[in-house]
Amino acid sequence: MSKLGIVAIGRNEGDRLQQCLQSVVGRAAQVIYVDSGSTDASVELARSLGVNVVELDLSIPFTAARARNAGLARLLEIAPDLNYVQFVDGDCEVVEGWLEQAQKVLNTQPDVVVVCGRRRERYPEASIYNHLCDLEWDTPIGEAKACGGDAMMRISALQAVGGYNPYLIAGEEPELCVRLRQKGGKILRINAEMTLHDAQMTRFGQWWKRSVRAGYAYAEGSWLHGAPPECHWVKESRSIRLWGLIIPALLLTTAIPTHGFSLLLLAGYPLMAYRAYRFAHRSGRTRIEAWLFGLACALAKFPQAQGQVRFYWGKLFRRPSRLIEYNTSTSKSNKPVIDF
Template sequence: MIGGNSDEVGFVIIGRNEGERLALAIASVQRQAARAVYVDSGSIDGSVKLAVERGLPVVELDPGIPFTAARARNAGFGWLVRHYPELKFVHFIDGDCELVPGWLDYALGVLRADEQAQGELAGVCGRRRERDPHASPYNRLCDNEWNTPVGITHNCGGDVLFRVAPLRSVGGYREDLIAGEEPDLCSRLRRSGWTVRRLDAEMTIHDAAIMRFSQWWQRNRRSGYAMAEGLALRGEHEPGLRRGVVSNLVWSLPPMWLMWPVLWTRVCLRSGPLAASFITLGKLPHCQGQSDYWRRSRRERADRPAATRLIEYK
């Protein structure tokens, strides 16, 4: 049942070939809010038809411009504020996620209270969980990854509720980022005096559906690309990015492979053997992704523009 939030909040659902996952996402949103738009990035699985049949307006991105999640979110946000200029809040949700009942009312309550107190809270996110964490070790890793500390955060993730005004004030997401657009947005919000908070509440159920090693590799390669690009864009504001990039590079050097047991033991004592194994091995795809970014940057500096392509794992 839709609560009393229909005039104040709108949802942006983004997707690319999500199939039945998209049907679950749409249904979960429509149970809690009346205003939503679906943004499609070149799906060929009937996603657009499904969204239309569920009564959603659809924005189809021009395939002549490289697809990114950031571009899709901005397109949906733009559609909402044009059609509903009175909106005060916008909630983004990925098409492979399902909104948890009760989350929206709770999150809106937090933002409204902060707004009344003239606080600096731009947005809130909650706990994202994997739908089937025991289906594969990769899904379990994702479920652990989503469990970030409660409180002020530097990365909201793809599912997040924002106040419209601060989001507009920083220009939304940076559309040319193929990954890492959320920490980039949070960084710009912080530099403008805003904060984003992770609440101690269940928010969404995510379906990573990572069943193959090759999928895990591609996802980590994309993460490495985003880390290197993040360092180039905002390294002066986030020293941790440089440490992460250097760590990936150093531990990927063949002579350092002899020291992997040391790294594995150190991580294992903190996070357990599963995380230790994949964090250690993950240095390689992370470094590959960093190298992808640096090669593209060199081509662009040599006046040979390189098309930015998504690094997909599904």
């Protein structure tokens, strides 16, 4: 117990934050909540539960990476002898038994610097977008290249690489994992339930914005670590540009000169969806789930391309990165809301 600290981050999480903090209070030496300018009662709620609160300076742009760094810094001010930190997003609840299982891995495998498990969507039946989140998080067990926002990390390894990159608005965990692996650390995903996530994503526009953010993250990740041998997200970024930008441009500019033959390029999209479907179905998903996943993978190329353009446009004109938030509302209820 004395080796572990918790850092939760959030902004206007409503009831989700209460579930998050109650799932970890009393289960670690220290619990820190980092608030990024909430306008609800998040700060008061956290303090009422006996949680140490860090309120980020409003004059500096918010990022999840910045919040996690601030939480870790406060954690080590209070308890400098801690070995491990569990990061958790404020819209997630830590599953009973996870903290003990993750600590056991770090205790017995010194080369492992990050351990993560299965994040599940709390209400996958509430909308197809929530269900897509649940499918996305069902990743293979074993050594991995990256983790997500919820993970337990070895503090000494984090300090050795300087923590998270505070300027990244998305994709900060995979970028951190690149640097951790370059130092010889291993990222391990174990077969264990880790967290329950409440996306509250019920509208197509929210899914689109989330995909734009993913495209932005792919572009920035390849910009930072695209050189060999890492080639971080280079293949993914090329695929996004091909299917989300180049092929649509070719269709628009060559349809008349080729008498419509260029429209045959459209066949590539269902083929792409079918390949993603086969992957998901072989991974144990039902046919309906696999088709949903495949169609979403194909459609997502367009908002992801928008995110890539946004990144390079900002680089070209030296504009600062701004958060891309897909869910800015605060829920007062934990019940599913169906809104397709």
